[in-house]
Amino acid sequence: MAAVCLLMLMFAAEAFAQTAIQPDLMLSTAAPGQAGGKLVIGVTSEPRTFNPVTAVDQVSVGIISRIMADLIHINRATQKTEPALAKSWNISKDGTVFTLKLRRGLKFSDGVAFDADDVIFSFKVYLDEKVHSPHRDLLMISNKPIKVEKLDRFTVRFTFPSPYAPLERLFDSLPMLPRHLLEKDYQEGKLAEAWGLSTAPEKVAGLGAFRLKQLVPGDRIVLERNPYYWKVDSKGQKLPYLDELTFLIVPNQDAQVVRFESGDTQIISRLTAENFAALEPQQARRHFKLYDAGPGLEYNFLMFNLNDDTAKYPDVARKQKWFRDVRFRQAVSSAIDRAAIVRLVYLGRATPLSTHISPGNKLWFNSSIPAPVHSIDKAKQLLKASGFSWNQSGALLDSSGQPVEFTILVSSSNAQRGHIATLIQDDLKQVGITAHAVPMEARAAADRVLNTHEYEATIMGIASGDTDPNSDVNIFLSRGSTHLWHLDEKTPATPWEAEMDRLLEQQLVTVDYKRRKKLYDRALEIEATQLPLIYLVAPNVLVGAQYELGNFRPAVLEQYTFWNAEELFWRTPAGKR
Amino acid sequence: MKNRGKLTVTAGVLVAVHLLAVIAGFIAPYNYETQDREHPYARPARIHLTDCEGKFHLRPFVYATSPRDGTVNDYQEDCSRPEPITLFISGENYLLAGLVPTNLHLFGLRAEGRVYLLGTDGFGRDEFSRILYGAQISLFAGLLAAALALSLGMLVGTVAGAFGGWVDESAMRLAEIFIAVPWFYLLLAVRSVLPLHVSPLSAFIMVVAVIGLLNWGQPARLVRGVVLSGRERNFIQAAEGFGAKRLYLLKRHLLPMSFSVALTQMAVLVPRFILAEVLLSFLGLGIGEPFPSWGNMMAAAQQYYVLSSYWWMILPALAPIPVFLAYHALADVLQEKLQSTI
Numbered sequence: 013m014a015a016v017c018l019l020m021l022m023f024a025a026e027a028f029a030q031t032a033i034q035p036d037l038m039l040s041t042a043a044p045g046q047a048g049g050k051l052v053i054g055v056t057s058e059p060r061t062f063n064p065v066t067a068v069d070q071v072s073v074g075i076i077s078r079i080m081a082d083l084i085h086i087n088r089a090t091q092k093t094e095p096a097l098a099k100s101w102n103i104s105k106d107g108t109v110f111t112l113k114l115r116r117g118l119k120f121s122d123g124v125a126f127d128a129d130d131v132i133f134s135f136k137v138y139l140d141e142k143v144h145s146p147h148r149d150l151l152m153i154s155n156k157p158i159k160v161e162k163l164d165r166f167t168v169r170f171t172f173p174s175p176y177a178p179l180e181r182l183f184d185s186l187p188m189l190p191r192h193l194l195e196k197d198y199q200e201g202k203l204a205e206a207w208g209l210s211t212a213p214e215k216v217a218g219l220g221a222f223r224l225k226q227l228v229p230g231d232r233i234v235l236e237r238n239p240y241y242w243k244v245d246s247k248g249q250k251l252p253y254l255d256e257l258t259f260l261i262v263p264n265q266d267a268q269v270v271r272f273e274s275g276d277t278q279i280i281s282r283l284t285a286e287n288f289a290a291l292e293p294q295q296a297r298r299h300f301k302l303y304d305a306g307p308g309l310e311y312n313f314l315m316f317n318l319n320d321d322t323a324k325y326p327d328v329a330r331k332q333k334w335f336r337d338v339r340f341r342q343a344v345s346s347a348i349d350r351a352a353i354v355r356l357v358y359l360g361r362a363t364p365l366s367t368h369i370s371p372g373n374k375l376w377f378n379s380s381i382p383a384p385v386h387s388i389d390k391a392k393q394l395l396k397a398s399g400f401s402w403n404q405s406g407a408l409l410d411s412s413g414q415p416v417e418f419t420i421l422v423s424s425s426n427a428q429r430g431h432i433a434t435l436i437q438d439d440l441k442q443v444g445i446t447a448h449a450v451p452m453e454a455r456a457a458a459d460r461v462l463n464t465h466e467y468e469a470t471i472m473g474i475a476s477g478d479t480d481p482n483s484d485v486n487i488f489l490s491r492g493s494t495h496l497w498h499l500d501e502k503t504p505a506t507p508w509e510a511e512m513d514r515l516l517e518q519q520l521v522t523v524d525y526k527r528r529k530k531l532y533d534r535a536l537e538i539e540a541t542q543l544p545l546i547y548l549v550a551p552n553v554l555v556g557a558q559y560e561l562g563n564f565r566p567a568v569l570e571q572y573t574f575w576n577a578e579e580l581f582w583r584t585p586a587g588k589r
Numbered sequence: 590m591k592n593r594g595k596l597t598v599t600a601g602v603l604v605a606v607h608l609l610a611v612i613a614g615f616i617a618p619y620n621y622e623t624q625d626r627e628h629p630y631a632r633p634a635r636i637h638l639t640d641c642e643g644k645f646h647l648r649p650f651v652y653a654t655s656p657r658d659g660t661v662n663d664y665q666e667d668c669s670r671p672e673p674i675t676l677f678i679s680g681e682n683y684l685l686a687g688l689v690p691t692n693l694h695l696f697g698l699r700a701e702g703r704v705y706l707l708g709t710d711g712f713g714r715d716e717f718s719r720i721l722y723g724a725q726i727s728l729f730a731g732l733l734a735a736a737l738a739l740s741l742g743m744l745v746g747t748v749a750g751a752f753g754g755w756v757d758e759s760a761m762r763l764a765e766i767f768i769a770v771p772w773f774y775l776l777l778a779v780r781s782v783l784p785l786h787v788s789p790l791s792a793f794i795m796v797v798a799v800i801g802l803l804n805w806g807q808p809a810r811l812v813r814g815v816v817l818s819g820r821e822r823n824f825i826q827a828a829e830g831f832g833a834k835r836l837y838l839l840k841r842h843l844l845p846m847s848f849s850v851a852l853t854q855m856a857v858l859v860p861r862f863i864l865a866e867v868l869l870s871f872l873g874l875g876i877g878e879p880f881p882s883w884g885n886m887m888a889a890a891q892q893y894y895v896l897s898s899y900w901w902m903i904l905p906a907l908a909p910i911p912v913f914l915a916y917h918a919l920a921d922v923l924q925e926k927l928q929s930t931i
Binding site for chain 2: 434
């Protein structure tokens with residue numbers, strides 16, 4: 013108790029000395045724990061950047077979410093919004109003006125005060141077309157940017173061009189940037205390159221529970237407690253409890269399991285069903301506990317290259333004639349035996365998908381779209397109707413007599429996708445298509461898909477950041493920055509993409525849930541028939557943690573296991589475990 | 590005499606193993622890529638002579654298996670469905686020795702079910718069949734690469750030894766450079782410039798060419814040594830005295846002298862190169878799915894859960910051992926023979 017008082021006293025003195033504003037701290041609802049200790053989490057690759065403006069890969073986003081904070085946050089357990097850097101807000105009657113009160117007296121992890129100017133700066137950056145932030149599309153409503161104004165030092169007003177459905181959720185995972193550190197880079201047009209892996213840790217500051225301490229290239233990223241963090245528990249203890257949070261780079265899932273088993277890492281996310289089954293019997297002996305959190309928001313899919321800048325790869329360009337044919341995509345989809353994928357790859361811990369919304373997403377799942385049916389006959393009919401034929405040995409030929417053959421690029425760090433590729437390869441053989449699975453190092457594969465577009469088909473997986481449709485709108489809007497199958501599309505390439513754009517934009521401005529759901533259901537129907545992505549399965553979220561880790565609450569939303577890292581604590585000190 | 594017997598046995602074993610690989614399609618009951626999605630990770634079949642009631646049968650049989658309720662790959666035998674193993678049975682089509690189309694297999698089941706002597710992998714593919722087909726790639730890649738390395742080595746070695754002087758000097762320095770090349774990285778570089786998909790045949794040729802072309806240095810040095818020492822021998826000097834030309838000497842005496850050394854060297858190199866192929870495939874640089882090679886089959890077993898739950902997946906790692914033992918025995922016998930002739 014004395015220690016707590018002393019801590020409070022020190023904190024108060026510090027605050028007084030620097031800004032003389034009593035900070036508006038947020039009370040954490042989690043059970044109070046005890047300070048101290050370190051937590052090590054395994055990640056599959058090195059982050060690509062610490063820059064919140066440009067980061068897209070999971071590892072970077074996961075780490076950035078620990079060192080940065082947002083205005084309004086989605087609580088991963090309740091899936092509802094809750095105040096974060098914003099203390100309170102109100103919405104005008106017509107749903108277009110949003111006034112937000114910031115917490116007073118907060119400081120970035122380098123000790124510099126946070127106020128409305130940082131918020132204005134952050135939104136200016138995210139909305140700037142030249143910066144190419146993946147967040148920009150989310151902030152464009154009906155093609156118009158939202159307007160952000162400073163009313164006073166701690167009040168900000170957002171004006172939306174039209175009513176915006178997921179208004180509060182918009183602010184989640186949109187990190188507030190330190191103007192004092194990034195403004196210069198921004199003015200010089202170098203913001204996209206700022207905060208790379210070679211940046212000195214002290215030059216990276218945020219409002220998150222932790223701050224960057226050290227990066228050992230290819231090995232680990234160490235975060236330390238942010239002494240200026242703005243949450244306290246019900247006993248008045250400052251969060252976070254942990255002294256250090258380390259992200260250990262363990263490049264493949266099996267090595268991650270072994271590291272977790274041996275106690276080198278104390279949390280494991282995204283366990284495969286097979287590893288889950290293998291670890292289950294050891295729970296008591298090794299003092300950890302495994303959890304099956306049910307169908308997740310991750311969707312795996314087979315995607316064909318529909319980019320139009322492939323002239324430099326004549327082979328790819330030639331095959332795109334097939335890929336652009338919707339009946340060809342439908343045929344491939346119905347040739348795929350998803351039940352076998354669920355059973356053989358996920359040991360039953362997954363669900364077949366018709367669209368990107370899994371049944372785990374209760375509010376937005378479209379139950380009227382039938383589950384995908386495996387039918388070789390239907391696949392053959394579709395191919396025949398589209399002008400394909402078969403030669404004597406059963407190989408599929410296109411209308412010009414060329415055999416149908418393509419490669420499927422898969423990341424070699426994901427064993428399951430490799431397995432899916434082998435199953436699909438065999439499925440497609442049944443309709444005479446020769447597919448070759450090509451495993452490739454994850455970053456090289458991503459580079460081909462996102463930048464050079466030198467690939468024919470690929471199997472990928474995306475984990476939605478939120479249950480709200482808004483979170484994946486970037487992928488499905490034709491002008492979206494991660495419109496994967498056809499990047500940098502200026503205008504919708506097909507009528508159905510135009511229709512999808514219209515529906516997606518309309519649902520975003522429809523506040524009424526029922527009407528919005530109707531619009532979104534229609535968009536999902538287009539997705540299910542046009543199959544720009546051939547959806548495969550949604551795996552269950554399987555995780556594990558050391559038994560002694562307090563406040564561990566796995567969620568189906570991203571950062572499944574460490575979304576509440578500031579609340580995690582060790583029940584017994586490290587020495588006694 | 591004893592030596593000769595040993596030679597016959599080891600050579601016989603090796604020929605038999607290679608022959609087995611050539612006619613893999615006949616010995617293997619199933620194709621290497623046939624998936625049985627109802628039986629992923631099935632244990633090696635239990636072959637019975639007595640049935641569930643304890644009655645003895647002359648013909649060995651297996652019971653059909655199905656997963657226990659609520660599990661995906663924990664199988665139980667169904668006593669009501671015995672399936673006798675039949676010899677010389679027609680099954681899936683294949684090309685015998687890559688030439689003759691046929692569907693005759695050494696053994697199999699007449700019924701719907703399948704017999705998996707060494708179990709199945711995660712796709713329900715027969716491990717036994719895959720090991721046999723994998724031998725085609727692993728064994729012959731080693732053999733061909735060794736033949737390539739040796740022919741090159743002998744050529745360079747004899748020329749260097751016979752001519753001496755600057756020819757010798759430059760040939761040997763070149764050999765040293767090749768010995769020093771980090772071939773693994775070279776292979777990575779070669780692979781990266783090739784297109785995404787490489788057909789299994791070109792992958793095979795690439796593996797053989799890279800291993801063979803980069804490993805001629807050592808045999809070349811060895812052969813050169815033999816030729817050099819041969820040139821000092823009395824009968825060759827006598828022949829030279831009688832006016833024999835250098836080319837004649839090379840053909841008539843020096844090359845045949847190095848043959849036996851080369852043969853011993855071959856027996857040592859083959860297992861090493863088999864291992865090289867296995868390593869390449871293990872690392873994903875060799876032959877890719879769904880084609881089996883011992884290396885990529887072992888790669889499947891490197892996953893944590895596979896090793897901990899399905900022990901039979903490690904069998905492909907054991908397959909090379911008898912082959913290596915036979916090659917090493919052969920090398921020993923040849924070595925002894927060589928020493929007795931000198």
